[in-house]
Amino acid sequence: MPLGKRTDCGDAKYSGVQVAFASDITASLQEHLDAGFDFVTAPLINPEAVCKSIPADSIQLPYAHDDILLVAPRYSNQVVGIASAWREPDASDAGEKRLSGAQALRLELEWASHMSLQACILPMPQGRSCAHLACVLNQVINGLSNTSMWLKVPLRPAASTGTTVSAGDPWRAWNSVRSLCNHSSKLGALLEVQAEVPPLQEVLRWHGEPVKALLLPTNAFLTNKRGYPTLSRAHQELLTRFFQMGVQVVLSGESRHSAPSAAPATPAENGFPTPSGSGSASTVAAGNGVAAEVHPLQPYHEYLSYLFRRPPLPAGQEEMEIGYRDYLQVPLQPLQDNLELQTYETFERDTPKYTAYEEAIHDALLDRVPQSEAATRTTVLMVVGAGRGPLVKAALSAARRTERRLKVYAIEKNPNAVVTLHRLIAAERWEDQVTIVAVDMRSWRAPEQADILVSELLGSFGDNELSPECLDGAQRFLAPGGISIPCAYTSHLHPIASAKLWGEVQGYNDLEHYETPYVVKMHRFTPLSPPQPVFSFHHPTKDPHPDNARSTSLTFPRDGLPAALCHGLAGYFDTQLYGNVILSIHPQTHTEDMHSWFPIYFPLKEPLLCPAGAAIEAHIWRCSANHKVWYEWALTEPSVSAIHNPNGRSYFVGL
Amino acid sequence: MPLGKRTDCGDAKYSGVQVAFASDITASLQEHLDAGFDFVTAPLINPEAVCKSIPADSIQLPYAHDDILLVAPRYSNQVVGIASAWREPDASDAGEKRLSGAQALRLELEWASHMSLQACILPMPQGRSCAHLACVLNQVINGLSNTSMWLKVPLRPAASTGTTVSAGDPWRAWNSVRSLCNHSSKLGALLEVQAEVPPLQEVLRWHGEPVKALLLPTNAFLTNKRGYPTLSRAHQELLTRFFQMGVQVVLSGESRHSAPSAAPATPAENGFPTPSGSGSASTVAAGNGVAAEVHPLQPYHEYLSYLFRRPPLPAGQEEMEIGYRDYLQVPLQPLQDNLELQTYETFERDTPKYTAYEEAIHDALLDRVPQSEAATRTTVLMVVGAGRGPLVKAALSAARRTERRLKVYAIEKNPNAVVTLHRLIAAERWEDQVTIVAVDMRSWRAPEQADILVSELLGSFGDNELSPECLDGAQRFLAPGGISIPCAYTSHLHPIASAKLWGEVQGYNDLEHYETPYVVKMHRFTPLSPPQPVFSFHHPTKDPHPDNARSTSLTFPRDGLPAALCHGLAGYFDTQLYGNVILSIHPQTHTEDMHSWFPIYFPLKEPLLCPAGAAIEAHIWRCSANHKVWYEWALTEPSVSAIHNPNGRSYFVGL
Known part of the structure; x- marks a missing residue:
């Protein structure tokens, strides 16, 4: 059953549990559904068979037993496959020829796809074999329709972080595989949480990545004074952050906490408070008064449910904006078009x-x-x-x-x-x-x-709806010494990582969409450096022939920050209306509860790898010709992109 | 007049000379044509006007005088424009508003395009202004039809080379501008030779770049014992190398050698020997017996002509291959198609x-x-x-x-x-x-x-015409202990820089062409590391079910080598026919005079910047399915490309 009823966390309400290989998977699945989980992750192949490796002429691997086909529709929704960690047959495996790791993996992934499983989990390859796994994966991905692939990536704990040890940075391996697979939307990450909590910075960098689920081991849990499982404050925060990104949790490992009574305690009795209005969701399956046997993992599910339901529900404007998260809109052109x-x-x-x-x-x-x-x-x-x-x-x-x-x-x-x-x-x-x-x-x-x-007349990027041109024109109505409200505005920009936003643009599969800025309620993204001011305009202007063309170069320092993939630039604005009355959508000074503007996103044709600590240098131009105004943009550090949108060929605002 | 009649150096036979701004450019042009040069490079604008800077409301710059329009067809062939080094107006230029450097540059470049000049030379910008120059250039380039843009880049002398000082590496600035301009075929480099000769490595790195001309100052010349200009051996080699790449020379600076006699000496008298059969080309214009006044730069032209004509003309196979240089061919498929x-x-x-x-x-x-x-x-x-x-x-x-x-x-x-x-x-x-x-x-x-x-049955990459599959099949004809000729073959690969080859692929403007290997007589390219062996096959095989799928990862060290842009991988093969009889197209072991195979070129969708000294890691797969064989390839260091040609979607060899 879902962890709770909230609508702001997407599919995060569905939790899973990792189970061992079972010849009777239907029974294993039912048992875990009864404990409250919504799906299981299960090996597709008997691990004993993997150890022995498979004869080369085999065209069928020893999959979990065949009658799963009888319940295929259910299976596809409620089972995530786990692919085997195939190794190449030893050179010493003389005599009979063995299936190579790549061949076996391909057969297994194609089986998962054939079964229409919602996803299949792959082990993270080590070192050079990254490229070889990616080759198989990329070939299979190009033929996928329903199934996603989840690459298992350890969430790096504090001890191993830092800018110097990039070789040991699992994000780099993840980034290699997804880049080799051309940023396919079918490929996501399964983040393996460790007992040791990662630093916040390590968590934040994954906000911009397509994390599909967290793998949470039972040994990350502590025990509260009543003997129930609980998480440290840091782990709680970690889960809450990912819940809000729509990331599901998959529990792994044996139960380490016995359920003290056959008629199980309510959450309040377990020692954690019940959030108002959500008590019923945590009632256990066997709540019919009969002393049923409680599944040993059920207390964990209850705790996850408690955590999931704990944050206050979004209200008002925040609630309204849920549907707009990461949804790309081409900016309004109120000067050219009439609003609806x-x-x-x-x-x-x-x-x-x-x-x-x-x-x-x-x-x-x-x-x-x-x-x-x-x-x-x-x-x-x-x-x-x-x-x-x-x-x-x-x-x-x-x-x-x-x-x-x-x-x-x-x-x-x-x-x-x-x-x-x-x-x-x-x-x-x-x-x-x-x-x-x-x-x-x-x-x-x-x-x-x-x-x-x-x-x-301001847009998400301040001047992008042509306020400068309009107000320069309207200035002839203004008496000498008159006041313009607003009297000034400034745009701001910073580089971001957001596989989600970039993937939306990639989906259009044409140049024009890569050269268009989008208005978007950004949700799954990671800022790569704080925003910096870009273009400023003042009204009324004293210049009789004001030139509203602008250009600027910005260097974004990233000292101490880990490696990242830059997917583009995010823009904001603030404006001085009069005196000390300002409006702002800049993340650090955002006017409370104001909802008229979402940020603006300038994509890059090719995402750009930024090594740990390496600064990003960006350039943006506001250009104008007779009947149009447009932006061009480029990056020159850490490497050089092409200049996007030359002459406004893909996007411009009509005057 | 051309420097010589040889056909192996393309347009290098046409030499130019840099002239000062002249209000009567027609006379200036004629004077230099008479001295033997084929074209002049000349400022488009009176430099005095540039110093003063231009009022902002000017829509016409003070170009060289107007009657050049009267001789436009001649002008466009014989004049290369030099754009001014516009600087931004000083903030202290109060009062009248001045045209910005960018605006002035745009007007000037558009004027060059309007005149259909063959090219226009731009000064190399410094530091951050790279991006701003590139923005103007990129906008103008997108509208060019006949005119090319030549960016002036100093050829770095020995003292300043080395892997540590990449900040001072002019190639980096060049690379930024051309990357920002999306590798436009309209953009080339004008290499400024210094009096001090650069190390060979610095020269070689430009072979793969679109160098359009060398700018050779008269102060790079020495004086021979008869008082004539001559070049050091190192400078001679430099010029000879670039001549062979089809690169023109533009002489710059004042004459530093007086022409000793009015009836000028023949080259032999000048102190340098006349190559056999090419004496007439260096006879001076005023060779009619009348004591004409010799142009002070004429001895330089004669020396360039001597240098141009000196290397032996290509003969036989080498001559036949001239027309195939850098011409991309899709590999033959003799198994599927019948040869002509x-x-x-x-x-x-x-x-x-x-x-x-x-x-x-x-x-x-x-x-x-x-x-x-x-x-x-x-x-x-x-x-x-x-x-x-x-x-x-x-x-x-x-x-x-x-x-x-x-x-x-x-x-x-x-x-x-x-x-x-x-x-x-x-x-x-x-x-x-x-x-x-x-x-x-x-x-x-x-x-x-x-x-x-x-x-x-071998192709340029050894196994790429399916020799392994064919010979495995034909092995059933072979008696036990029988011999296959060839008995073994190995492919080889290395990363290369070649703006020329990559530009040809970019011209097709579709994914398929980026994912196709080409057979090509590579000419304008720079190897980024020596070739390494890739896939080997042996015949007859003892394996009853031979698996001809292969994959490998290669690390190409680049210690001590300067930064470069990797445009793809070049492939070769060698084969052992029998015993010690081998055939090879590997550059280091190439069978003398053998011409059946050109190398193979695997392009990259995006050229990859390799910092100085940074190793390149490449991966290649030979994949097979029921009726086809294909390659996939990718780079993972210094950054990660997508895997090219998954499932052979763009290119495969039919079985």
């Missing part, structure tokens, strides 16, 4: 954003109009890109609170939004204060000049 | 090969049949894949020489070749000795067993 109703609705619900705008306008009104002139002096405020009116509302609310006189022009080019805007003004009886101007701001001739120009 | 007449003719002309076969058969006959049995014992020899009969001829010739009795079966599946074979036998009256068997050897049932099995 639903888009307006989503954005208008972003209360923190409009509260900040109201504060900015509030402060600007107080600064501009002293109390003595409050009743006599009218401030002219223009909203460029008024949409369905949220900034008009914010402005009028600020005026009310400050008791300043305000005249508002609401300029909006989308005729559909203007319909709603008219209704809002009529319903609120704001006709005296608000003038709706249903034109493209670029062609409007204003009847008077504005004291304050308010806009919300 | 012309292919047979080409191969049959390979005297060294058939001489070796005759020697091998000769030795085998003597070993098998003692003199005492010479008249009584008949040796049965089968030629499997007899083609039009060259091995039949060689066998009969060996029999004659050894005075041994021989019975020959000539097995050939190509009905077209059999026609010629019948005519040969009839013409030579060999009907009693030779039986023609016009079948596929795989389906033949032999009437008796052979003592010797002779075949020529």
Whole structure:
């Protein structure tokens, strides 16, 4: 049964258990399902046969017994195969010829695929045999439809980490195999947790990797005062992190804790508290009052269930965004296209954003109009890109609170939004204060000049929806000394590892998608260095012919960080609306609960291996031509990529 | 006028000279053409204007005067532009806004393209500005049709070489720019020779690069005892090497040697000997008896002409192969396809090969049949894949020489070749000795067993035309203790740099071509480490079920070697025919004058940067399935490539 009902952890709710080879796998499976687990991982072949090695003319390995075929649909969902650690036959195996390790492995993987198992676990090869395993694996993977391959990788404990011992870094072996297999989406990692807990940095580097499951040995468990299994705080945190990445747990090893009573204790009795509203999920299978025999691994399942259910459920905005995790969207082009109703609705619900705008306008009104002139002096405020009116509302609310006189022009080019805007003004009886101007701001001739120009034209990367060009154009409406809200914004960028995001791009299988930036709620990724500022813009500008082309080179230090594969750059922005009122989607300064913007992701055509400690040098250009603006980007350290998107050939924003 | 008439050096026969900015470029050009040069390299812009920098609203730079347009066709062939070394305007250039270096460079490069100049020379950027120059260059390159871009790169002299100072390695900067420009075929290097000669290793690394021209300063010249310019032996070797790679020379700098007489000396009088049969080409322009004024650079041109003409002209096979240099061919599949007449003719002309076969058969006959049995014992020899009969001829010739009795079966599946074979036998009256068997050897049932099995089924990589499979099959014709000629063969492989070969593959713009090995007369390439043995096969085999699948991992040490870009692997083979009779296309043991096989080239999808001294680890697999054999290959050091050609998806040899 699932570990809990939460929806924010994907398939992590299904837990597995590693079982020994059994000739009657159906019985073994049922026994473990009864103990609460959802699937088992089981050797496909009798290990004794592996030791003896197989005659070369064998075309059929000694698989677990045949009647598994009778329950194939169930088997495929509930059994993950474990491939044997084939070794090459000894040279001393004279006489009868033996099947080579590669041949045997291929037969075994093809069997797993034939059975439509959800996955098959492979042992991590040592040293040079990496390439040979990868060759077999890559050939098989190219023909897979349902089955995934999970490569078993030990999670390196603290003692062996550090930047100097990269030769012993299991991530490197993993990276070799998946690179040799051309980053196939069919290949994932099964992380082997050790009794010793790895340092946080070692855990974080796997967030960007396709980890499919954790293998958790029973000897990693401690015993609580009531004799039940429990985990150290560090192991708890480890599991919680991976649960949140949607990573399943597979328990391995013998039970080391006897279940004290036949009628088992509830979790609270076990010594760990029951999270509110989730007690029933941990009730054991044999809860019918009959004194059933408890499976020795059942207390472990109960503990995992407790851990799984413990973190608070996501609420509000966070809950809404679950469905958007790692989902790539091409950025909006509001200047070129008209937004849809639903888009307006989503954005208008972003209360923190409009509260900040109201504060900015509030402060600007107080600064501009002293109390003595409050009743006599009218401030002219223009909203460029008024949409369905949220900034008009914010402005009028600020005026009310400050008791300043305000005249508002609401300029909006989308005729559909203007319909709603008219209704809002009529319903609120704001006709005296608000003038709706249903034109493209670029062609409007204003009847008077504005004291304050308010806009919300920023994209995930700040300038990427052409705010600089629009506001430079709209500046002609602004009186000398007038205020632009926002008055400045800056983009930020850093390199990331994210097999997930890159894999989505690879799936399109064309150049264009590698040369397009995406708006995406990044979830399974690892930052490779903190973000750095990229391009800044200020409004109003004093330059009569402002040049909004930009270019910059950024060096991202990675001292003390382990080797990683860079899959691209992640971008953010922050903006100063007015005075000390700012909005930010920069991870370190993110405006609380604001949801209008996800980060932006610039992919690389080829992921780039970054050795331990090696800095990354990135370059980005904001280019413009007559009717378009676009970005180009490249890496030059630790090695050199091609420049992506020359001349905006794959992606540009139309002016 | 061209430096000489030789055909083996491509466009190297055209030499250029670097001239200063001239408002009347037509006159300047004519003056230098009269001195013997074929083209000039000239600044496109008055350097004084560059120093002052250009106002930002300029859309036209101060180009060399306008009437060059009147002679555009001539201009485009005979002038290579030199772009200015634009610097960014100083921040202190207050007041009027200045064109940025990038903007000015773009205008200049686009002007060169507009003029259809054959090329435009760019200065090598320093440090980080590499990426910014590359961005402009890459954008312009994507729109080029006729014009090439030559990046000026200093040829590093001995003092600054070594593996430790890669930061100061100009090749690294070159490599960054061309990688950022995605290895465009429009981008080449102009190598700046210094007065100090570089070490050989530094010269060799440029063989694999798209070097378009050498820039040779007059101050690199010495003075001979008659007062004429001459070069040191090291500089001579440098030029000769690059001439043979088709690289042009551009002379730069003032004349440092006065031409002693108005009626100039012939080269012999200048103190350097005239190569036989090429004296006329160096006769000066004003050779009409009139005392014309000699251009001060003319003696340099004469010396270059002498150097160009000095090496012996290629003859025979070497001359024939000129047209095949760096020309990619997909390997033959003689088992699947029937060879054409012309292919047979080409191969049959390979005297060294058939001489070796005759020697091998000769030795085998003597070993098998003692003199005492010479008249009584008949040796049965089968030629499997007899083609039009060259091995039949060689066998009969060996029999004659050894005075041994021989019975020959000539097995050939190509009905077209059999026609010629019948005519040969009839013409030579060999009907009693030779039986023609016009079948596929795989389906033949032999009437008796052979003592010797002779075949020529090897490809450029030894086993790549399925010799192992064919000979294993034909082994059933062979009597116990019988001999196979060849009795063994081994393939060899090493990593190479070759922008030329890789560029040819890139031109196809699809995955398949990156996953195909090519037979090619490699010319513009640099070996990155000596070849190492790969796969060996022996015949006859004792194994009743021989497994011809193979895999191997090779580590290529590069201690002391500079950084390089690996474009793929080059393959060769050698074979033991019998005893000590071998054939080889391995560069270090190549059979003299044998021309039947060019090397084989395995490309990489992405060229791989190898730091100075870093070893390269490569893997190759020979795989087989029911009806096909194919190779897969990958690199894992210094970084990891994907495995190429999984399951033979792009290339295989049909069984």
